[in-house]
Each structure stands twice: as structure tokens, then as C-alpha cells.
Amino acid sequence: MTSKISLDSVPLVDNHCHIGMYEQRYGNAFRTVRQLQEQYAQGGIEASLPMGDWREYSKALHGNKADRLREMDGRHGLRRLTDRTVQMFESTIFSRALEIGCTELHGEWADAELLAQAVIGSRREGLAPFYKRSLALGGFRIALVDTPYLDRALWPEEGFKWIARLDPFFYPFGPGAIAGRGTAIKAGHHARFTAELKKVLGEQGLKAIPGDLADYVAVAERALDSYLERGAVAFKVVSAYVRSLEFLPVSEREAARVFGDLSRGKRGESKLLEDYMAYRLLRWAAEREVPVQVHTGMGVPEPGMDFQQSNPLKLESVLMDESLNTLQLVLLHGAYPFCSEAGALTWLYGNVHLDFSWIVYIHHHFLIDRLSEWLEMLPAHKLLFGTDTGLPEMHLGASRLGRRALEAALSRGVEDGLWNPVQAFRLGERVCYRNACDLYGLSAG
Ligand SMILES: [Zn+2]
Incomplete structure (x- = not known):
């Protein structure tokens, strides 16, 4: 019997991507x-x-x-x-992933001019039909999409699940002054939070942020309710781009005082309100059994992210909170460069899961080694396959490389007698789609 595991026949659920985001007025505009x-x-x-x-x-x-x-x-x-x-x-592997996707979808890579023409040509009837072809080739059944809004006429409910963000509710009075390198990244995120909050206020018939904290929390909770009614299957926290992942418990009285100060333009303690809102909304999600994905580790390839603050160990205060022990928390991007820290948290806390999106098109051998590390130590239901892209060519390339890395890690385990081929294949299935189906209540059949 061969020790080489093939996952070609196994469908994929993408735990984290940005399909359709380019159609938004704000967001990543990769056409x-x-x-x-x-x-x-x-x-x-x-x-x-x-x-x-x-x-x-x-x-x-x-x-x-x-x-x-x-x-x-x-x-x-x-x-x-x-x-x-x-x-x-x-x-780089980033470029290799694009090459794989472009070669398969366009039959072109070496000639930049011919490739550019093929890319434009493929989108002539709109992005969605071409994108769906790419997803079908990659074996994707369902994609969980982190975007402000999904146009259901283009991206039907069946294959595209919406992830809504909690962050807009953490910063009702904006960011205050932003300085230093990476200002544009932080300002861009805050602009999107502000735009979403403004949209929410409009939907609830409000012209401004309510005058007191309790009314404001009610606005946020009504918004989360409406996200679930519109089909959101999980929430996401992306605040590692703008602040530390260390959210500390804050009393309601303290938060109300800071809310009052901020509403009168007195800044300085806004972190206390951010922390309070994070706990309130995470508890809300836990009570309704809605999983929450958290951006951990690296950020976009230009300065802006404080890596020390995006270390998933910063989440320990949230994880140690008694009221959040049943909250299903997903650490995104394998928390690179804190992959082992993320693995340790996922191992320790029964409610923590680990996604390796983005790493699939940044690393290859490193990913195989991390997959070995995680697959060997974690129970089978913890690891989730993801891509973190919003471009059809990258989606396909990332899926090919991600599958290859997973196959390599599983095959290595079989060769070394850690699993038999059947066990390894079953483990591959769990990572590719079964774990996501269990976690979000989906069916990829
Ligand atoms: Zn992403």
C-alpha cells in the first residue's frame, strides 16, 4: 500500500476569504x-x-x-x-500560487501582456461567473466570505456564507489621532468601521450615536441580530490591524463613564470602551452559539501592524473569562509568525479552532511542518482550511498549494507510522471540510 495520501477527491470549505469584496465601495479592490x-x-x-x-x-x-x-x-x-x-x-510562494492559478485558468503566465489581456477577457461577463468556475476547479463547495456585504444575486446563499464584523461597534467615536508608519492601513480600517456603523445607524432610523452606553449597546445588538437574519454564519474581529488583541474586562460603570467622556470629545481612555464592547458582543455571540473568527498574526505586506499586539497569546484574558468558555473562537492565518503559540492555545482551550488561510500562499515547506505540528498534537476537529483571497486566480493557486501541503504532512505521518492511510485520509477530510461544516452548521454534501 502506498503511503502517499491524495485529497484530490475531497471537497473544500474555505474558512476565510474575501470573494466579491471588490464590488464594494470600500474594501480590497483587486479586479x-x-x-x-x-x-x-x-x-x-x-x-x-x-x-x-x-x-x-x-x-x-x-x-x-x-x-x-x-x-x-x-x-x-x-x-x-x-x-x-x-x-x-x-x-516567492505568493507568486507561485498566482502562476499555478493563471496557468490553469488562462493558459498563460510568462507573458505579462498576454496574461493581462486574458485576465480582462475572463471578466467580460462580470467577475462572478469566472470566479465560480475557478472555485469549482479548486473543489470548493462553500466559501465563508469576510466582506461588508454579499450581493445575493451574484453569490447565492448555498455556496457563499457571510461573515459579519464586530469591530465597527468597538469605536463609536472614531479612532482619535493615528500617527507613525502604517497610518493609511489603520485609517483605512477605521474608515470601514465608521462607514458600517453609519449604515447601521441609518438602518435603525438614527442620525447619531445614542447619548448613553445602554442605548448604544442595544443598537449594536440589534445590528448583530439583523446580520444573523441576513444569513451571517459567524462574526469576525479584525482589530489586530488597529490595536492590541488584549481585551481586558471593564465594568459597566467604568465603560459608561468613558462613553460619556468620549461623547463630549474627551479622549484618552477609549481602549476601556473598546474592551467593554468586545466582551459584550463576544458574550452575545456565545449565548447565540455563533462562532467568532479573530485575525491573529501578520497583516498586509506594508507597515502598519504591530506584530507584538497581534500575538494570539494576547487573547488569553478573553479565553480565561468564565462567561466565554463556550464561545467558539477561530484563530485566523495560523497566527504567523506565532504558529506554535496559536497551536498551544488551540490545544489548551476546547473552544478554540485554528485556520491556516493566507499561509497557504505565503509558505510551503514551513506550512507542511506547521501542519505536521498541529495535526500531531491537536484533536481532529480543530484545524480549518482557508485561503484568504478575493481573486479567482489566487483562489485556485492557493487551494492547489494548500492541498499539496496537507497531503505532504499527512503522507509524512503515514510514512513514519503515525497514522495508517485510512486514518490520514479521514483526517484530511476533517481539515478540508468536515470541521468547518461541524463548526458553522453547514452541509457540503
Ligand atoms: Zn482576510
């Missing part, structure tokens, strides 16, 4: 392969421009100001800088 490549080059550009010019460039880029960008290109040689940075990424 093409080139746009995704350029996003990964942003860190190189940021490190080559004076900060004032970088901010100007970033604003023009996100605002789609072609004239401004042309003028800045003349001044700084931005085109050449971007090309060079994109080129330097060619040796």
Missing part, C-alpha cells in the same frame, strides 16, 4: 492579477518615498486619481519602482 501583485509591492514603495509623498501616493492610488499618479510617477519613477518590486516577488 486583476496585476493589482494584487502591486498591493504586495506597496511595502517596497513605502520604504522608498519620503512619508509625505507616500501618503499622497497612497491617497491617489486608493482614490483612483490617474492624473495625480502620473504626475507622481514623473517625479519619483513610481512605475519603475513598482515593476522592480513586483519582479522581486517572483521567487
Whole structure:
């Protein structure tokens, strides 16, 4: 009997991705392969421009100001800088994943011009039909989508499950001053939180944030109710991009005092209100048995994230809270570079699960080693397959590489006598789709 495990026949549930996000007025706007490549080059550009010019460039880029960008290109040689940075990424697994997806979907990779034409051509009838073809090729049955809104005409309920964010309710009075490198990333996240909160207030017939904390909490809880009515299967916390994952318990009296201060423009203690709201809403989710995904570890490839604050060990105060012991918590991205810390938390707490999205197209051998680490130590129901992409080409490439890494880790275990082939295959099935189906109450049949 061969020790090589094949998961080709096994369907996938994507625990975390961003399908359809480009259609939003805000969000990641990756319509093409080139746009995704350029996003990964942003860190190189940021490190080559004076900060004032970088901010100007970033604003023009996100605002789609072609004239401004042309003028800045003349001044700084931005085109050449971007090309060079994109080129330097060619040796990475990120690029390999794109190559796999592009070759399979377009039959092209080496010629950038031909590839660009094929990418545009594939989207002529809209992104959705092409995207669905890519997902079918990858063997995806269901995708859990982190996005402000899913257009159900394009992305039907059956295959696309919505993940709604809790963060907009943590910052009712905005972020205050943001300074230092990565300002644009933090400001961008806060802009999305503010926009969502404004939308929620509008839906509830309110023109402003209510005057006291209890009324404000009621607004947030009504919004979460409406998210569930609209089909959300889980919530997400993405605040590691803007603050520490250390949420500490805060009394209602203390939170009400800070709420009052903030509403009168007195800043300084906003973290106390953020922490209070996080606990309130996590408890709300726990009571309704709705899982919560948490961004842990690395962030987008340009400065902005304080890695020390995104260490999943910062979540220990939440995990130690008695009222949250039944909250199903999913650590996203294997918490890279804190993969073993994430594994340890997942091992220790029965209510913690571990997703390895994003890692699938950033690492290969490292991922195989981490999968070995996690598969050997964790019970079979803990690990979740995810991609973390919103681009069809990357989705397919990431799924191919992710499957390959999982097969390699399982095959290695069989070779070393850790599992027999049947056990290893069953474990692969759990990671690919069964665990997600159990956790979110889905059927991938
Ligand atoms: Zn993501």
C-alpha cells in the first residue's frame, strides 16, 4: 500500500476569504492579477518615498486619481519602482500560487501582456461567473466570505456564507489621532468601521450615536441580530490591524463613564470602551452559539501592524473569562509568525479552532511542518482550511498549494507510522471540510 495520501477527491470549505469584496465601495479592490501583485509591492514603495509623498501616493492610488499618479510617477519613477518590486516577488510562494492559478485558468503566465489581456477577457461577463468556475476547479463547495456585504444575486446563499464584523461597534467615536508608519492601513480600517456603523445607524432610523452606553449597546445588538437574519454564519474581529488583541474586562460603570467622556470629545481612555464592547458582543455571540473568527498574526505586506499586539497569546484574558468558555473562537492565518503559540492555545482551550488561510500562499515547506505540528498534537476537529483571497486566480493557486501541503504532512505521518492511510485520509477530510461544516452548521454534501 502506498503511503502517499491524495485529497484530490475531497471537497473544500474555505474558512476565510474575501470573494466579491471588490464590488464594494470600500474594501480590497483587486479586479486583476496585476493589482494584487502591486498591493504586495506597496511595502517596497513605502520604504522608498519620503512619508509625505507616500501618503499622497497612497491617497491617489486608493482614490483612483490617474492624473495625480502620473504626475507622481514623473517625479519619483513610481512605475519603475513598482515593476522592480513586483519582479522581486517572483521567487516567492505568493507568486507561485498566482502562476499555478493563471496557468490553469488562462493558459498563460510568462507573458505579462498576454496574461493581462486574458485576465480582462475572463471578466467580460462580470467577475462572478469566472470566479465560480475557478472555485469549482479548486473543489470548493462553500466559501465563508469576510466582506461588508454579499450581493445575493451574484453569490447565492448555498455556496457563499457571510461573515459579519464586530469591530465597527468597538469605536463609536472614531479612532482619535493615528500617527507613525502604517497610518493609511489603520485609517483605512477605521474608515470601514465608521462607514458600517453609519449604515447601521441609518438602518435603525438614527442620525447619531445614542447619548448613553445602554442605548448604544442595544443598537449594536440589534445590528448583530439583523446580520444573523441576513444569513451571517459567524462574526469576525479584525482589530489586530488597529490595536492590541488584549481585551481586558471593564465594568459597566467604568465603560459608561468613558462613553460619556468620549461623547463630549474627551479622549484618552477609549481602549476601556473598546474592551467593554468586545466582551459584550463576544458574550452575545456565545449565548447565540455563533462562532467568532479573530485575525491573529501578520497583516498586509506594508507597515502598519504591530506584530507584538497581534500575538494570539494576547487573547488569553478573553479565553480565561468564565462567561466565554463556550464561545467558539477561530484563530485566523495560523497566527504567523506565532504558529506554535496559536497551536498551544488551540490545544489548551476546547473552544478554540485554528485556520491556516493566507499561509497557504505565503509558505510551503514551513506550512507542511506547521501542519505536521498541529495535526500531531491537536484533536481532529480543530484545524480549518482557508485561503484568504478575493481573486479567482489566487483562489485556485492557493487551494492547489494548500492541498499539496496537507497531503505532504499527512503522507509524512503515514510514512513514519503515525497514522495508517485510512486514518490520514479521514483526517484530511476533517481539515478540508468536515470541521468547518461541524463548526458553522453547514452541509457540503
Ligand atoms: Zn482576510
